[in-house]
Amino acid sequence: MIQKAGKSIVILTGAGVSADSGIATFRGAGGLWEGHRIEDVATPEAWERNPALVWRFYQLRRAALATVEPNAAHRALARLESEYNKSGDRLCFITQNVDNLHERAGSSPLHMHGELARLRCERCQHVFVNLDYLNPSKFLACDKCTNSRVRPDIVWFGEMPYFLDDIYKSLRTVDLFISIGTSGVVYPAAGFLAEARERGARTIVNSLDEPGNLHPRDEFLPGRASEVVPALVERILEGDF
Ligand code: OAD
Ligand code: ZN
Numbered sequence: 336m337i338q339k340a341g342k343s344i345v346i347l348t349g350a351g352v353s354a355d356s357g358i359a360t361f362r363g364a365g366g367l368w369e370g371h372r373i374e375d376v377a378t379p380e381a382w383e384r385n386p387a388l389v390w391r392f393y394q395l396r397r398a399a400l401a402t403v404e405p406n407a408a409h410r411a412l413a414r415l416e417s418e419y420n421k422s423g424d425r426l427c428f429i430t431q432n433v434d435n436l437h438e439r440a441g442s443s444p445l446h447m448h449g450e451l452a453r454l455r456c457e458r459c460q461h462v463f464v465n466l467d468y469l470n471p472s473k474f475l476a477c478d479k480c481t482n483s484r485v486r487p488d489i490v491w492f493g494e495m496p497y498f499l500d501d502i503y504k505s506l507r508t509v510d511l512f513i514s515i516g517t518s519g520v521v522y523p524a525a526g527f528l529a530e531a532r533e534r535g536a537r538t539i540v541n542s543l544d545e546p547g548n549l550h551p552r553d554e555f556l557p558g559r560a561s562e563v564v565p566a567l568v569e570r571i572l573e574g575d576f
Contacts, residue, residue: 342576343425345502345509346412347527348444351516351542353436355406355561358399362518378492386474386484393487394471397451400435401466408515408564409440415568416442427505429498431517431524433489445498447524453488456480462488496523509536511576513567516560519546528553537576539567 350360361368368376369392375381376392412428419426428444430437433451437444455462456477468475474484490496506512512531519525525548532538538553540546541563549555556563570576 341424342510343427343505343508344415344419344511344513344571344576345427345505345527345531345536346415346429346444346513346515347517347524348412348430348432348437348515349517349524350432352408352412352430352560352564353403353406353432353434354516354543355408355559356403356436358403358434358436360516360518362520373492377489379494382486382491386486387472389487390474390484391471393451393489394469396433397466397487398469398471400451403434403436405436405440406561408560409436409442411565411568412437412515413441415571418572425505425508427502427509429502429524429527431521445501447490447496447498447502449487449489449497451487451489454485455488456482456485458482461485499523502527503530506530506534509534511571512536512538514538514540514542514546515564516542517546518542518544519548541567 354360359369371392376389382389416426416428428442429447430444431448433449435452452464452466453462454465459477459480461477461479476483477485506527509531512528514528528538528548532550532552539556540549540553541556541560
């Protein structure tokens with residue numbers, strides 16, 4: 336039950352929320368991401384230089400979605416979202432994650448870095464959901480124009496994240512900002528916490544390690560998201576906010 340009306344919550348999740356479902360986070364040992372340097376697979380230049388490698392990398396990650404399940408953190412956030420939607424209060428749910436575990440738990444977050452489930456034609460900009468075509472060694476042609484290959488609908492380094500207007504609008508009125516499982520080093524997302532703090536919001540941060548953007552004013556809840564987030568959601572729904 337929501338105790339206080341008229342509040343505005345912004346939630347930001349990162350790779351840590353899906354770590355307990357078995358999806359590897361980005362910043363592993365030595366700056367390698369599943370054995371690849373980020374600049375070799377997650378930039379427009381990489382796609383220009385070696386599209387076969389980039390396609391293969393994302394096709395494997397797209398295929399891997401079928402092998403994972405949402406965890407207790409995804410489910411708790413979906414519950415928070417649905418309680419807020421019922422109450423008429425404002426909740427803006429942002430994820431940097433490109434997996435589909437939030438929606439499979441019942442949420443509808445803004446995927447600011449795109450989605451593995453979607454593909455996009457570079458020529459005609461046609462975007463479509465497709466998790467059926469998972470061949471890692473053959474491109475898929477656009478069925479709306481003559482272009483011989485579509486790309487993953489992922490926001491790569493150097494590209495503009497999605498939904499920034501909506502996100503900054505929410506940050507202008509936020510009362511409670513919750514950051515979960517993100518290292519706080521990739522901008523602009525890493526700057527949302529400071530925006531919320533400066534606007535006077537209460538700020539709560541969960542992660543295994545202290546994120547790069549943590550401030551002494553933030554309430555830091557260390558630990559695994561699948562353990563910390565359900566308890567946090569319970570607290571919020573009981574009115575501790
Ligand atoms: P990172 O891999 O940079 O950081 C993951 C964070 O999650 C770290 O702070 C970990 O301490 C924390 N963590 C790990 N396991 C956890 C667990 N079980 N519970 C809670 N926290 C845990 O991932 P992001 O910050 O999401 O961009 O990375 C930001 C962006 O960089 C990504 O969206 C991606 C990447 O390049 C694109 O793909 C465009
Ligand atoms: Zn096209």
